[in-house]
Amino acid sequence: MRNLSSLKKEFLRKWIKGLRKYNSQKKNMNLLERKKAIKLSADLAMASTKDKTTLWRKALFANTSTKIDDEQDMSTTSSTPQKKVIRKNSTNSYPLRKRITGRRKILRRNHTKERVEASFIAMRLVKKRTRKLKSLLPGGKFMDDSCLVDETLDYIESLKAQVEVMRCLVTSSELFINQP
């Protein structure tokens, strides 16, 4: 599998970069703002770690770019490097599947007869869960089944690395506070 430590290193580096940039803008952020900033920079750092262009990374960039456009209070200078990346990514057309969710809802209303065989029940359960998973994953709406599984693999791995690095940072800083 991939080298987890190198992943963590890269993530940390980029995260620190982002955090510094955030910090240079606003000196007095309240708790929530700080938390948002931290999380955002962590997510972006995570998303940009590898050369792999998986869907969820691009979707993450796209989502943040829209957020940034919407919320004017977010500092722009920190996001410019990411914004450039976002713009580049958005010009590459990543597969936007046609929105079948609406159509599916209509279909279900007319679909009165539901089959009771075990295979159909199992299929329904699986479909429910894949839908849930798609909602969890950034950019999951546009993925088909095989793509989805790949993306979750990648996403889980990077989330794990992210969590570990953050946890270590937290514990170390907490320890330092307790014993200065």
Next chain:
Amino acid sequence: MEQTTLESIQFNEEIQGIMAPASETANSFTALLELPPTQVVELLHSPEITGKPPKPYPLTCDTGNLTFPSNTTARFSVLAGENKNSPEVKDEVPETEGGGCVSDPTIENKKSKGAKRKEREKKVKVSSKKIKSIGDENSGNGGDELPYVHVRVRRGQATDSHSLAERARREKINARMKLLQELVPGCNKISGTALVLDKIINHVQSLQHEVEILSMKLAAVNPIIDSNLESILATEGLSLMDSNFPATVAPVVWPETPHNGNRQQFQLPWQSDAFHQPLWGRGENNPNFMTPENSLLSYDSSANSVSLHSNQMKMEQ
């Protein structure tokens, strides 16, 4: 021995290569089955059958030799061996050519169909990817045997392109799901896609929540993020002025290596108070200031970091 294995191959009707012997074997085999039971029993019981084996058998032996990959032949030898050893099979299964040809298939046919099917399916699963092979192996139903179809098909499954593509896609998805199962802890024992997906969803959700909670904690702990970062960067030997990080961080720095020797190196420079002064001299008394060794050595698992920090605190005193 070899003859018997090849006969078992022939019995599975997965003969490739020359079509004529394949059809012949099928015919001959069904002919054998149509024999009145007494005759079959005779064949079974006879220790030596010196009579000529039916025509196609030697041919099938040859073709079986040519086309099957070695592992499948091995498997079939095992299969034949197993069937020989099974109590159902007569002990007097002759090993002579003729007897072997005739008796083994019939025995297998009569007594151990279930095991055989499993073996066959196992074998097919082993090579269930599309393999370029001459001839089709649509076994069982005697379906259309088109020449030069490149897919190995299981017994009783359709061979049209749609279902094949679907099956290939499904297998691909299943392979990836297996990988996922290994990644997510606690998924190995569960069979069934829905439950596994359940676990995966829970895992992803919990990881996302963790990220949220940790970022909240970090925000609470550090009123000013900047200073900590500088300390971290200093310990990692990177200049604060550089916005571009060097591509390689010194591998010694990263505490993945569990050697205590490395850690000793970095503890020494940081023990003097003199080092702390320039950092403190920034004009802000930051209680949240992270000591370099803490930052350095905390990137292990948190459990390790706790023990390390306690050690370091002692050393500093």
